[in-house]
Amino acid sequence: MRSNPARRAALLDAAIEVLAREGTRGLTLRAIDAQAGVPTGTATNYFANRADLLAQVMHRTRERLTPDPAALAETMRQAPTHDLVTELMRQLLERMRGDRTGYLAMLELRLEATRRPELHADLSGFLTAEHEEIVRYHLDAGLPGDATGVALLYFAMAGLLLDDLTVPAILEPYSTTGLIGQIVTRLLPAQG
Structure with a gap:
C-alpha cells in the first residue's frame, strides 16, 4: 500500500464525489482514478479491497x-x-x-x-x-x-x-x- 497522504486524500475525496453522484454501484477504482485525474490503476495502490476503500471513505467524510x-x-x-x-x-x-x-x-x-x-x-x-x-x-x-x-x-x-x-x-x-x-x-x- 502506498503511503503518500496527499495522494490518498485526493483519491478519497474523488471517491466521495463519485459515491455522492453515482452511489455505491458507480464507485469503482477506475471511476475514482478518473475523478481524481490520475492514471488508471493508481487507486489500486491505495486500497486493499472494497471494504478497505469504504472504511477509509467513512473516516474521510x-x-x-x-x-x-x-x-x-x-x-x-x-x-x-x-x-x-x-x-x-x-x-x-x-x-x-x-x-x-x-x-x-x-x-x-x-x-x-x-x-x-x-x-x-x-x-x-x-x-x-x-x-x-x-x-x-x-x-x-x-x-x-x-x-x-x-x-x-x-x-x-x-x-x-x-x-x-x-x-x-x-x-x-x-x-x-x-x-x-x-x-x-x-x-x-x-x-x-
Whole structure:
C-alpha cells in the first residue's frame, strides 16, 4: 500500500464525489482514478479491497464534515445557553450544506451498510462512538439539556439535514433557522 497522504486524500475525496453522484454501484477504482485525474490503476495502490476503500471513505467524510477546531472554540466562548446550542445547530446545517457531497456520501455508506455486514459493523461502531462523543461534549460544555435531550436533538437534526440536503422543497414553507430554534428549545429544557 502506498503511503503518500496527499495522494490518498485526493483519491478519497474523488471517491466521495463519485459515491455522492453515482452511489455505491458507480464507485469503482477506475471511476475514482478518473475523478481524481490520475492514471488508471493508481487507486489500486491505495486500497486493499472494497471494504478497505469504504472504511477509509467513512473516516474521510468525518474529517471533512467535522467543524474547524478554532472556529468551534470561538463559538464555544459564548454562554452555554439555548442560543449557543441553536447557533451550533445552525453551523452544523451550514457545514453540511457546504460539503453536500460529503454528507451524501455518508448517506450512501449508510445504505450500503444495510447490504454489507462488514461495513455495517464498522459504520455502526463509528457512528455510535461519534454519537457518544457528541453527547459527552454537549454535557461537558454545560449546555442545556440531559443525555436524552441531546440524543433527541441529534436525531431531530439528522432528519432536518436529510430533508434539507435531499428534498429541500419539503422545508420551503418553513424557516430552517426557526425550526432549529424550536427543536432546541422544545427538546432541551432549561436547566433548573
